[in-house]
Amino acid sequence: MASFPSTASAALTATLKLQPQFRTHPPTSLPIEKSQNISLQKSNYFTDFAPKNLDFREALSLAKEVTEVDSSFYFPLLQECLDRTSFADAQAIHGHATKTGAQEDVFVMSFLVNVYAKCGRLEAARKVFDNMPRRNVVGWTTLMVGYVQKMKPENAIHVFQEMLYAGSYPSNYTLAIALSACTSMRSVKLGNQFHAFIIKYQIDFDTSICNALCSLYSKCGHLKLALRAFRRIKEKNVISWTAAISACGDNGDPTTGVRLFVDMLSEDTQPNELTLSSVLSQCCEILSLELGTQVHSLCAKLGYLSNLRIRNSLLYLYVKCGCIDEAQILFSGMDDVSLVSWNAMIAGHAQMMELTKDNISACHYGIKALKLFSKLHRFGMNPDLFTFSSALCVCSRMAALEQGEQIHAQAIKTGFLSEVVVGSSLINMYNKCGSIERASKAFLEMSTRTMISWTSMITGFSQHGRPQQALELFEDMKLTGVRPNAVTFVGVLSACRHAGMISEALTYFEIMQKDYKIMPVMDHYVCLVDLFVKYGRLDEAFDMIKKMDFEPSEYILASLVAGCRSHGNLELGFQVAEQLLSLKPKDTETYLLLLNMYHYAERFEDVSRMRKIMKEEKIGKLNDWSWISIKETVYSFKPNDKEFPQSSLVYESLEVLISKAKNLGYEMLETMEMSEEEEEEEKISSTVIYHSEKLAITFGLENLPIFSPIRVVKSTLMCRDSHNFVKYVSTLTAREIIVKDSKRLHKFVNGQCSCGDLGVFF
DNA sequence: CTAGGGTTAG
Numbered sequence: 201m202a203s204f205p206s207t208a209s210a211a212l213t214a215t216l217k218l219q220p221q222f223r224t225h226p227p228t229s230l231p232i233e234k235s236q237n238i239s240l241q242k243s244n245y246f247t248d249f250a251p252k253n254l255d256f257r258e259a260l261s262l263a264k265e266v267t268e269v270d271s272s273f274y275f276p277l278l279q280e281c282l283d284r285t286s287f288a289d290a291q292a293i294h295g296h297a298t299k300t301g302a303q304e305d306v307f308v309m310s311f312l313v314n315v316y317a318k319c320g321r322l323e324a325a326r327k328v329f330d331n332m333p334r335r336n337v338v339g340w341t342t343l344m345v346g347y348v349q350k351m352k353p354e355n356a357i358h359v360f361q362e363m364l365y366a367g368s369y370p371s372n373y374t375l376a377i378a379l380s381a382c383t384s385m386r387s388v389k390l391g392n393q394f395h396a397f398i399i400k401y402q403i404d405f406d407t408s409i410c411n412a413l414c415s416l417y418s419k420c421g422h423l424k425l426a427l428r429a430f431r432r433i434k435e436k437n438v439i440s441w442t443a444a445i446s447a448c449g450d451n452g453d454p455t456t457g458v459r460l461f462v463d464m465l466s467e468d469t470q471p472n473e474l475t476l477s478s479v480l481s482q483c484c485e486i487l488s489l490e491l492g493t494q495v496h497s498l499c500a501k502l503g504y505l506s507n508l509r510i511r512n513s514l515l516y517l518y519v520k521c522g523c524i525d526e527a528q529i530l531f532s533g534m535d536d537v538s539l540v541s542w543n544a545m546i547a548g549h550a551q552m553m554e555l556t557k558d559n560i561s562a563c564h565y566g567i568k569a570l571k572l573f574s575k576l577h578r579f580g581m582n583p584d585l586f587t588f589s590s591a592l593c594v595c596s597r598m599a600a601l602e603q604g605e606q607i608h609a610q611a612i613k614t615g616f617l618s619e620v621v622v623g624s625s626l627i628n629m630y631n632k633c634g635s636i637e638r639a640s641k642a643f644l645e646m647s648t649r650t651m652i653s654w655t656s657m658i659t660g661f662s663q664h665g666r667p668q669q670a671l672e673l674f675e676d677m678k679l680t681g682v683r684p685n686a687v688t689f690v691g692v693l694s695a696c697r698h699a700g701m702i703s704e705a706l707t708y709f710e711i712m713q714k715d716y717k718i719m720p721v722m723d724h725y726v727c728l729v730d731l732f733v734k735y736g737r738l739d740e741a742f743d744m745i746k747k748m749d750f751e752p753s754e755y756i757l758a759s760l761v762a763g764c765r766s767h768g769n770l771e772l773g774f775q776v777a778e779q780l781l782s783l784k785p786k787d788t789e790t791y792l793l794l795l796n797m798y799h800y801a802e803r804f805e806d807v808s809r810m811r812k813i814m815k816e817e818k819i820g821k822l823n824d825w826s827w828i829s830i831k832e833t834v835y836s837f838k839p840n841d842k843e844f845p846q847s848s849l850v851y852e853s854l855e856v857l858i859s860k861a862k863n864l865g866y867e868m869l870e871t872m873e874m875s876e877e878e879e880e881e882e883k884i885s886s887t888v889i890y891h892s893e894k895l896a897i898t899f900g901l902e903n904l905p906i907f908s909p910i911r912v913v914k915s916t917l918m919c920r921d922s923h924n925f926v927k928y929v930s931t932l933t934a935r936e937i938i939v940k941d942s943k944r945l946h947k948f949v950n951g952q953c954s955c956g957d958l959g960v961f962f
Numbered sequence: 963c964t965a966g967g968g969t970t971a972g
Contacts, residue, residue: 317963341963373963373964377963380964407964408963409964415965440965441965446965446966474967478966478967481967508967509966510967513967585969585970586968587968587969588969589969590970592969592970623970624971625970627970650970651971653970657971685971688971688972690971691971
């Protein structure tokens with residue numbers, strides 16, 4: 201058994217070949233036992249013989265006295281055991297049946313196997329099954345179901361093989377169960393073998409089988425195959441639709457999922473609770489509140505509003521679409537709140553942080569999330585791994601180290617730290633809070649590591665300007681046999697980018713495609729292009745962009761422009777800038793990049809041309825905020841802000857810092873931004889000197905203990921001037937300054953930034 | 963006997 205699943209395919213193939221009946225049967229005659237017989241029998245027993253309104257206990261005691269019983273006597277009793285999943289009662293009935301000779305009855309015994317399996321007592325079920333006078337397909341299938349439910353899919357497959365050896369034919373249910381075993385093993389390979397078998401016997405239109413196929417392919421990440429299986433179904437039922445709709449949701453295609461839901465309704469199939477909750481979560485993803493509200497009404501109409509799962513899905517919908525108030529009302533109105541509801545609220549607020557452009561509200565969401573986290577204990581809830589990972593994620597986005605540490609302590613106390621997901625979140629939290637040491641400590645202390653843990657740590661080293669360690673870790677990862685994915689390689693390539701290792705980067709890029717069959721994405725090209733630009737190998741940078749399978753994105757062209765500017769190749773920068781403009785960029789930051797580049801080069805005709813374009817395209821103001829958290833209070837700043845505590849003191853000491861920095865060689869660069877007054881062309885852009893992060897950092901220097909690092913979060917990208925200035929400040933004050941901007945992490949120590957100046961944009 | 967909420971890496 202231990203050899204599964206590696207040898208499972210081979211074994212199964214061998215088995216199928218050995219079975220003579222499979223070879224002799226012509227493909228048109230199905231080797232499928234008619235399982236309907238048994239269900240027909242069962243319903244006859246129930247309708248014809250079952251005592252009406254029988255109390256379970258009464259029936260049991262009655263059963264003890266009766267010795268001459270028809271086997272139909274046992275069915276309602278066993279049904280009751282099944283509903284109650286009561287092993288002890290089932291055993292009592294079993295004992296009685298041995299006395300009356302009912303153990304000779306295949307149907308009674310099959311049912312008993314079913315009950316035992318449902319109760320999770322697979323050994324007992326197996327024993328009954330082995331003693332059956334004639335073992336049938338239902339029994340085999342029931343055993344398989346038991347194993348799949350007990351998360352032992354290998355055993356289920358093994359039972360399937362045994363069944364074939366014993367000469368039984370699988371029914372469509374048996375195959376569906378076998379496929380679901382493949383699903384829980386995440387083995388498409390084995391699943392394919394079953395699929396081939398299914399096609400061979402031309403039952404690839406069967407509802408149950410295709411439902412199972414659909415979910416197998418979906419869980420293994422093959423949405424197309426999943427939908428193909430779905431489309432082949434001749435008679436689609438709720439489960440088919442639900443499987444297909446969730447498949448879209450699980451594989452990142454909510455638009456198709458929602459469309460399928462509409463199709464489903466137009467075909468008059470009534471959705472069930474799972475369909476509705478899947479659709480609701482997909483409405484969240486496409487942020488379609490309108491559709492979501494309609495589904496909400498539908499839930500009301502179908503009477504699902506008291507259903508906890510549906511309510512939780514609705515919570516997610518409202519929280520993620522930004523209707524916090526709606527969600528709050530729903531949440532407080534729930535008399536029956538589960539931990540999932542709390543998790544929904546916390547994760548929802550965490551998600552809101554990302555969706556909100558306005559940093560100050562983003563910060564409020566973060567604070568609210570952490571408040572919810574500390575409150576749930578009082579409501580008799582204990583956080584689980586989902587709660588912990590969401591809460592840690594909030595801390596990482598807020599760079600809230602203190603809160604993160606507290607949650608870390610709680611995770612240790614409750615034992616959830618041993619959960620891989622929590623451990624990975626912890627690594628991420630320490631990374632984002634600028635503490636690479638504690639991140640690597642957390643990494644080392646993990647007992648098991650997934651690809652995500654490794655990737656987090658590799659990316660962390662890379663972001664903290666430690667490319668060597670990142671690459672060493674990648675080698676270790678390969679040695680332990682954990683398979684990297686596209687994100688891992690983003691980390692690896694960005695490490696190469698930091699270290700300026702062009703040839704190594706190209707080698708890794710090759711390995712990624714050849715050995716790991718990973719398709720390169722934009723982020724990989726960004727690293728490579730940056731590397732070429734860094735060394736002035738611009739032709740190669742352009743070749744690289746040409747080699748891409750997709751059109752260059754706004755982001756990669758912008759980073760090429762930024763690179764050109766950083767490395768003094770303005771001419772080329774201008775060329776790319778024009779190409780970029782023809783793409784009609786979306787981000788304000790892209791326009792600011794170009795505007796500032798032209799301004800810096802004193803090409804004033806271009807500057808006014810840019811202004812005109814920006815006015816036409818209605819490019820808004822940059823929503824620039826920075827915040828710093830000091831002793832549980834969060835202080836936020838906007839550019840040239842004067843409305844905050846100790847404002848005059850902060851400006852005073854900022855001026856001192858600026859002049860000291862100037863003595864060390866700092867040259868202030870004017871950064872142009874959009875001004876408030878847009879009506880006059882002259883005023884459409886203005887310059888910023890007191891960037892929000894400068895204010896936040898100075899505020900931190902004034903209010904945090906000496907030597908303690910300064911952690912600032914910023915809603916937009918850092919500009920060239922500010923990035924340069926903070927480097928000087930880190931030298932002048934001998935402090936570690938961490939700025940988390942909208943794209944990356946900057947850790948300033950001793951006049952150097954961990955981003956290696958690669959993260960500077962405009 | 964078929965489908966099964968939410969969490970972590972860029």
